[in-house]
Amino acid sequence: MQDKIILGLLLDGDKSSYDLKKSMESSTGFFYNSSQGSIQPALKKLVQHGHVRVTEERRGARIKMTYSITEEGEQAFLRWAGEPIALEKPRDPALVKMFFFNYVEGARKRELVAAYLREIEQVEAMLNMFRQRNQELLGNNEALRKDPKVKSRLDTLEFGSSYYAFLKEWYGKYLNRIEEELEP
Known part of the structure; x- marks a missing residue:
């Protein structure tokens, strides 16, 4: 589910992993837990599958990595979003x-x-x-x-x-x- 949230947020525009975390905290974080530790592996997987591309920008000694959704990623997200909603048992x-x-x-x-x-x-x-x-x-x-x-x-x-x-x-x-x- 983490990968779908990331793809959906990237449809709104390019973001760094920090920007994604902040976006999640103020939106999907109220109904789906996400941590910086789970965002990074999900981004890596999305890049490997060609759903997200990453660009690196040097800022002094630091490198800022910005993620954007690819056309393939957008299509995968839209397919998923259009699938029937499965009723799940609460995990409370x-x-x-x-x-x-x-x-x-x-x-x-x-x-x-x-x-x-x-x-x-x-x-x-x-x-x-x-x-x-x-x-x-x-x-x-x-x-x-x-x-x-x-x-x-x-x-x-x-x-x-x-x-x-x-x-x-x-x-x-x-x-x-x-x-x-x-x-x-």
Whole structure:
């Protein structure tokens, strides 16, 4: 999946690996984990397969490597993007822990869920900030609002906001149940 994200981001324009990492952090990083350590091998593989080309530019003692998508890479990306969407099982470490919470003491369980809920609230606040910033940037510009790229990215932002709102509500109720169980 990492390679597909890279190809999609390179469709927006040439980028260094650092630029790719920053782009991922503020976009796909909310629903797909990427690290600099996984970006480099994916780029190497994409270059080897002819999907990405790299240009080197010397800047003093440093060499800046810029990546761009090739026509073959664009075709591969568009083929993948047009394939049916496969439903996958969630891989959520919180659910795995919750499955075994019968082995965790009640007060500790409360601490863990409360801490997780705070993390959810932080991400939700960040996504709400992004939504507000996008509203301000788009304003009443209907042409921009109807742009397919803008729409698809706003749709993923809306999904993320709804997802974290659901998590906040669900874990809030779960925390209440844990607290009720702890009452004498």
